[in-house]
Amino acid sequence: VALLTTLTGWGRAVPGHSEVVTVDPHDTTALAAVVRRAGPRGLIMRGLGRSYGDPAQNSGGQVVRLGDTDPTSAHHLGDADVRVDPVTGTVTAGGGVSLAHLLEVIVPQGWFVPVTPGTRFVTIGGAIASDIHGKNHHDDAEYGGSFGHHVRSLRLMLADTSIVEVGPDRDPDLFWATVGGMGLTGVIVSATFRVVPIETSLMSVETWRIPSLDALMEKMAESDTGYRYSVAWLDLLARGRAFGRGVLANGEHAVRDELSGKQAADPLRYTARQIADLPPVVPPFGLINRATVKAFNEMWYRKAPRHRVGQLHTIAGYFHPLDAVGEWNRVYGRRGFLQYQFVVPHGAEETLRTIIGRLSDVQVASFMTVLKRFGPGNPGMLSFPMGGWTLAVDVATSHRGLAGLLRELDTLVFDVGGRHYLAKDAHMSADAVRRGYPRLSEFQTVRERVDPTRVWASDQSRRLGL
């Protein structure tokens, strides 16, 4: 099925027209035929389009999806696409399978994904191509790190349509170029990765409401070693003594002994429902402005307990709260938004404070401002995480002076050796990305080897000269 379609990322800010082709994920012959027919603008894979900018679109060229013909569906391909091996504690799944589907299959069997982002509507292919991180990146080598750290092997269709199996011990250069490589080395047809044993489907959460940025950062650094998962939400609009106030939520998978009643009777029961939809019509300027975000932030901050331990949350409630509202990305109105996410290394806390201060000075109306701590990065050549602090801020593209603000913040990030996340990027320049990713030339050497004629191309790869 091929359709000329206007595509955007989740931020809805940078549209492009591409021919979208949907291929049955089991039919690698059909996939090879599509790859062979790639035109001069090349082609790029698209998962569920949850990257914010333009990595999964290819203006004037082709975009390929594995699976379902409904572009909004979560790729529910059936259990056959997910194979659990309880002996090795691994799962093998197709590149188009969503985490949403995977969780439905594996949680009742006592397993959890090694890494989940803040939405379950991402595919395995998208998770590996962006080398996604979750709230557990700071944890030890067994349970922490980004998605690529847990991948044992993957089947990759190359530009010449051959399918190769690569892993950390089999063509590691191609493997680590693919992990975080934004789809530019080939199609991730399937992958085998470690999963995490769980006794229950619930999370045991310790919450702290913390009145200032310094106290929040101190508490994160001191408490996250005791927890596998840790994340803080910040109120960017709070000023004065309340500057940088936030809510820290540290979590662990609950064990059976923590459950009682109905929950204890069915400890691995997994449900994750969407409970609301955004109204079909949103005003062109959106629902987000300083007044609405101020009210939301105040409510969110006040609703959090000052300190509570051992509160039970569902997986969806702790990891994917935004998924409860369908198409929430439309709240920013017609012009859309971008998510500014960067990491700065440990030791650059002063720069982090300065950046948060600048965002607060100009009163960026972001209701989802998230601060996390990362453990060490992996060998992925374009992988985003590095030991340090990462901040993600949603900004409406209509924010006055946005381009100048981002240029100023970018410089602060680069000056301390930090970088921006390609899965969120919509604004970087080719020069800037080279400062953040000094191993780009290694990536390009591998790309030259496996795709000398540049079959794989996206709007982002052209913009950044990847």
Ligand SMILES: Cc1cc2nc3c(=O)[nH]c(=O)nc-3n(C[C@H](O)[C@H](O)[C@H](O)COP(=O)(O)OP(=O)(O)OC[C@H]3O[C@@H](n4cnc5c(N)ncnc54)[C@H](O)[C@@H]3O)c2cc1C
């Ligand atoms: C609400 C929300 C919260 C998020 N939270 C986080 C978070 O906490 N941590 C985090 O790391 N990210 C987070 N993200 C970003 C998201 O995890 C990544 O952008 C992810 O890559 C999206 O997966 P996707 O399947 O939608 O891929 P797409 O966005 O469709 O594509 C992303 C990239 O993957 C490539 N790709 C997709 N499928 C394949 C394939 N089969 N083979 C080869 N390449 C492929 C595409 O070419 C593209 O370059 C969040 C996004 C949203 C919307």
